[in-house]
Each structure stands twice: as structure tokens, then as C-alpha cells.
Amino acid sequence: FGIFQYIESIAGSGLPTLILGETGSGKELIARAIHEVSGLPGEFVAVDISGLDDTLLSDTLFGHVRGAYTGADGSRPGLLEKARGGTIFLDEIGDLSEVSQVKLLRLLQEKIYYPLGSDQPKQCLARVITAANKDLSKLAVQEGRFRMDLYYRLSTHLIRLPPLRDRREDIPLLVDYLVASAAKAMHRAVPEISPEAVALLQRHAFWGNIRELKAYISDAVARCDSGWIEEGLIAERLGEAVSIMGSRILATAANPLEGLFGHFPTLEELADYAVDVALSSTQNNQNKAAQLLGVSRQALHKRLKKRDSGKNEQESM
Numbered sequence: 001f002g003i004f005q006y007i008e009s010i011a012g013s014g015l016p017t018l019i020l021g022e023t024g025s026g027k028e029l030i031a032r033a034i035h036e037v038s039g040l041p042g043e044f045v046a047v048d049i050s051g052l053d054d055t056l057l058s059d060t061l062f063g064h065v066r067g068a069y070t071g072a073d074g075s076r077p078g079l080l081e082k083a084r085g086g087t088i089f090l091d092e093i094g095d096l097s098e099v100s101q102v103k104l105l106r107l108l109q110e111k112i113y114y115p116l117g118s119d120q121p122k123q124c125l126a127r128v129i130t131a132a133n134k135d136l137s138k139l140a141v142q143e144g145r146f147r148m149d150l151y152y153r154l155s156t157h158l159i160r161l162p163p164l165r166d167r168r169e170d171i172p173l174l175v176d177y178l179v180a181s182a183a184k185a186m187h188r189a190v191p192e193i194s195p196e197a198v199a200l201l202q203r204h205a206f207w208g209n210i211r212e213l214k215a216y217i218s219d220a221v222a223r224c225d226s227g228w229i230e231e232g233l234i235a236e237r238l239g240e241a242v243s244i245m246g247s248r249i250l251a252t253a254a255n256p257l258e259g260l261f262g263h264f265p266t267l268e269e270l271a272d273y274a275v276d277v278a279l280s281s282t283q284n285n286q287n288k289a290a291q292l293l294g295v296s297r298q299a300l301h302k303r304l305k306k307r308d309s310g311k312n313e314q315e316s317m
Helices: 003-013 027-038 054-062 098-110 136-141 148-154 168-185 195-203 209-223 231-251 256-261 267-281 286-293 297-315
Strands: 017-021 044-048 087-091 127-132 157-161
Touching: 003 027, 003 157, 017 027, 027 044, 027 087, 027 127, 027 157, 054 098, 098 148, 136 148, 168 195, 168 209, 195 209, 195 231, 209 231, 267 286, 267 297, 286 297
Parallel strands: 017 127, 017 157, 044 087, 087 127
Antiparallel strands: none
16 A cells, blocks of 8 residues: 555544654645545644643643633633544644643543533544654653553554655655645646656755755745746755755754754664765766765665665555
8 A cells, every 4th residue: 555545545434543754744734635535524623732731732622611711701612623523633742741642542532522611521523633753652662751552542544654755756746736735825827847847856855855845846836937837946946955954064063964964863864865865966877876875786776675665664554
């Protein structure tokens, strides 16, 4: 099963779904796709719960009645009510406090919740989809910072979303979607994008994932006057991205790797980065890329095959 096949197979179940992936890898897009394919009549409601304490999270999701706390002059329904008959998407679920984890577990188990200040239960009629940029099973088993019973509840359906640099074949479809979305938001006609521009994007490493791709596409749509996005519009932004990355490295000269990756990378991440840059620099010519890397073509091919195999295994889960 590929990711999109898996979405089609689980969309109608209505069961909780957990999406794991790097920041900016498109977790909300996947959640929206599940909602749209499901045919649910209600809204898709997205909530970033990072940084919300227990009280604020409860108020956001469950709402409150008049007098629930100082300043609560009237009743207000929570976002679960807004998502009634639809889907609620909770992003950054790995940041939940222990108290909030218990409340979410009860919600999933009993399908009811209590608005703040009320002893009258309300029924949850929304599908729950969650996402995290951390391995929740590791947080649960090795670090004890996430309830294992909640993890099992959330991951009835589990999608491990590879970073964009590991699924370049998805870039043309994503580009079409992002171009149409950007044009609609700007109230402009949908421009076409040249094959050369798409090919250029497919050669880029995209360490910022779909968030980075979206920025380039939105900028290109805004600047396009002819109804045709040329390669040059994309090349300018990719050149800026390289310059920005270089500036980050210089600004963090004491630890240039953190400046490049945003965190201290593993050896595997360093090797993948070197391979991606070598392939990008040689227009995906494996012979030339292998020479840049100082390895044989066979060794490079073996590594790429192993990486693709690992990606396919993740998509089939």
C-alpha cells in the first residue's frame, strides 16, 4: 500500500488515525485528504495544541459554560462541537501534558466530554486525527513521557509520512495542488507550470519539506504575469534558499551542523544529505554523483535502493 491507497482504505472507517512525520512534511494535508475522501458532512477543524496548558486545551476543545472561570460571562462551544459530524485534527500531540493525555484517552474511550464548569456530558461526534513530529512509541516506551494506552488508541490507523526529499515522485502532484490553492487564495487564474520548473523542484533537497515547497509555489504564483510559471521564477528562489542556508551555517560557526539541519544530525542524515546534494548537483547522474561522493556507482546504487526499500516499508505500514 502506498500512502494514498492507504488513505482511501481507511477514510471510511471513522477510527482514530495518527500521522507521524518531520515538521513541514505535510501531515495536515494528509489529514485533510482523509477527511475529504471520507465524505463526512461536517467541517475539518485543525488545532495546533503545542504550548497549550491543560486548562486552555480543555477550553479550546470542550468549551465552557457561563461562570466556569473568571471572565466566562457566557457559554462557548469548543472545537469538538464545531467539528461535529466532521474531523478534528490535533497537531503536535507529543507535547500533551499527562493530565491532558488522560482527558484525551477518556474522550476516545467513552466518546463523551464535559465543557468546563459543566457536569453534563456531551457526545463527541467528530473523527479524531492526530499528528506528531516525534516517535510517540519511543516517548512511551523509552522515556515514559507518553501513555502507551493512549498511543494504541490514537494509532488505530498509523501513517508514517516520509520527508519530501524521500518521495520526490510526489512533487508534481503536490505542485499542481499548491499552485491551484495559491491561485484561489489570491483570486487569480490558475497558471501552468513548466516541466523544466517541476524538474528543478524535483532535484531540490527540501529540508524544509512541503512547507518550503509551498513558500516557493506561492511566491511564483504571485509573481507570475503570463499564466505560465517559468523555470527562472523557481530558480531564483532556490538560489536564495542556498544563500540562506549558507548564512545559517556562518551564523552558527561554532556548530555549523545545527545551523544546516536545525538540530544535530545523525550520521544517517549526514549521509543522506550528501547523497541528495551530489545527485542534485549532477542532475541525478549516478556515475557523476558517485565520483563526487568518493564511492563506486554500485555502492551509491545499493544505498539508494536500500533507502527506497525503507521508504516503501514505511508507506506499507
